[in-house]
Amino acid sequence: MNARRLELIAPAGLPRIRRDDDLASLIAPFGLQNHDVVVLAQKIVSKAEGRxxxxxxxxxxxxxxxxxRQVDKDPRLVELILRESTEIVRAVRGVLIVQHRLGFVMANAGVDASNVDDPEQVLLLPADPDGSARRLRARLKELVGVEVGVIINDSWGRAWRMGTVGAAIGAAGLPGLIDMRGQPDMNGRLLRVTEIGHADEIAAAASLLMGQAAERRPVVILRGLGPPARDGNAAELVRPRQMDLFR
Known part of the structure; x- marks a missing residue:
């Protein structure tokens, strides 16, 4: 049986990102190949976009x-969270879970101060992460001449598990979700409910090298997946409200 192999590469030397930096031109020298997936930390995308x-x-x-006052958070921070949200899902001391305007259910609408140089500043998610991923993919094709997938990765907590993991908030050039329903298992039984969070799995793998603190590896290249089944986005990973059994 032939072994399958994936390679994760976390290049060093990316400078501190500032507003209006051309991220694709900074990534272009990393030796990209056709069908690579470029995973970028949300923070560098948000910084480049002036968020x-x-x-x-x-x-x-x-x-x-x-x-x-209720959740013991700076009211100015809460104001930004509310501007980015469509619904408050849970609010208790120290915890504010909301539905982001993009559909994500998450803590603090993704508003964050970690790895932000100025202690008086906070960083918001990109205004349109799927759009950001599409533009980065097109710019990389222009600069390097190869077809790659792009994922914008954020760190999320999970409702049923401890700890944070990488999650795709933006994607282009690959499916966010892979529908396996109707495919046979090893015994020929047809799968009935299996859908794979493809972009999330890639984001979580990339997080192993990106880290969460001072690692300074905000770009990871995943190599070995091969041609994508189709183009897609991260929006398809958002569970529709009518399918949410816990709200």
Missing amino acids: LFRLSDVIPSEKAVELG
Whole structure:
């Protein structure tokens, strides 16, 4: 039986990312090959897109002040979370779970201060992560001449498990979700419910090398998957509200 192999590569030397930096031009020298998947940490995409906000410039609403008191968070931070959200799912001391305007159910709408140079600033998710992934993919094709997949990776907690894992919030050039329903298992029985979070699995694997603290490996190249089954995005990973049995 032939062995299968995947390779994960975390290049070093990427500079600190600033607003309007051309991420693709910084990644282009990394020796990309056809059908590689380029996984980028959400933070460098957000920084390049100018998604940094200074808390001193935020005027909290009455709702943000009251909610901040309830969850023991800076009301200016809560104001930004509310602006990025469509629904508060859970609010208790120290915890604010919301539905992000992109559909993700997550803590603090992804608003975060880690690995942000200025302690008075916080970073929001990209405005359109799937769009960001599409633009990065097209720019890499322009610069390097190869077809790659692109995933924008964020670190999420999980409802039923401890710890954070990488999750795809943006994707292009590969399916976010692979539907295996109707395919036979080893014994010929047809799968009835199996759908694979393909982009999430890649994001989680890349997180092993990216790390969560001071590793400074915000780009990981995954090699060996081969041609993608189809193009797709991360939006297809969002569970529709009518299928959410826990809200």
